[in-house]
Amino acid sequence: MLQKNSGLALDVKALGEDGVIEGYASAFNVIDSYGEMVAPGAFKGSLASAKKEKRSIKMLLQHDSWQPIGVWDELAEDEKGLRVKGRLLIEVSPKAAETYGLVREGALDELSIGYREIETAPDRSQDGVTILKKLDLREVSIVTFGALGRAAHIDEIKSCLEAGKMPTLREFEGFLRDAGFSRSKAEAIAASAKQHLQGEPGGKAADDMRRFIERLRA
Known part of the structure; x- marks a missing residue:
């Protein structure tokens, strides 16, 4: 097996x-x-x-x-x-x-x-x-x-952005955990980004989110 x-x-x-x-x-x-x-x-x-x-x-x-x-x-x-x-x-x-x-x-x-x-x-x-x-x-x-780990969450969030959607708070927290942040820090960062996550997918918030993800991916 x-x-x-x-x-x-x-x-x-x-x-x-x-x-x-x-x-x-x-x-x-x-x-x-x-x-x-x-x-x-x-x-x-x-x-x-x-x-x-x-x-x-x-x-x-x-x-x-x-x-x-x-x-x-x-x-x-x-x-x-x-x-x-x-x-x-x-x-x-x-x-x-x-x-x-x-x-x-x-x-x-x-x-x-x-x-x-x-x-x-x-x-x-x-x-x-x-x-x-x-x-x-x-x-x-x-x-x-x-x-899959980190790559899975990166792909999930990128797919959301490319499809004209913003990732959910939970998806973003999961990505941060895979990027090496502790649970408490991931929750704190995600909470501070909540306003951006609820913004317009094609707007500045999405561009900021994409740049942030690419920096962590590097």
């Missing part, structure tokens, strides 16, 4: 006291550090089969099959990627309770998928890039490091 770190941050603000957690396990059309890109629809067949067979997609810690820490209640594709929502079983597993604390404090903040490749193809428009067209999803892990 292959493993791939999506590098997309867990939605810590949605972390409930009951252990409910959510985020993106995979992003579509983003090239990771392995030179691979997941295509929209890659998980649909696998998710349908799991539902039909009443087979769960496992929630693991660091891809360790000896460390199940919860259950995924919702897994679905949207325009961005594979969105997941589940529960850390903090009252059942000491490891889950420990993971909950680490996620809450930001020590663990990314997701990774474990899968088998069913159908792949070279990307003819980009040398050295493989498109993952169909995957058999087996598990989604909470992990320390991801393969």
Whole structure:
């Protein structure tokens, strides 16, 4: 079984006291550090089969099959990627309770998928890039490091600007975290930029945002 770190941050603000957690396990059309890109629809067949067979997609810690820490209640594709929502079983597993604390404090903040490749193809428009067209999803892990990380958030925000939109406050915070800022600093910077984020996409605010992103990217 292959493993791939999506590098997309867990939605810590949605972390409930009951252990409910959510985020993106995979992003579509983003090239990771392995030179691979997941295509929209890659998980649909696998998710349908799991539902039909009443087979769960496992929630693991660091891809360790000896460390199940919860259950995924919702897994679905949207325009961005594979969105997941589940529960850390903090009252059942000491490891889950420990993971909950680490996620809450930001020590663990990314997701990774474990899968088998069913159908792949070279990307003819980009040398050295493989498109993952169909995957058999087996598990989604909470992990320390991801393969997309900073590049994913940069691409998300640039795509927003190019499409005539401004990034959301949460997207901008995620980008700042991947750029190396602590959670508290990222939240403070994003809060101070809130006025710009709510400005006109084609105006000066968007130009300032684009220049800021490019400086961090360099």
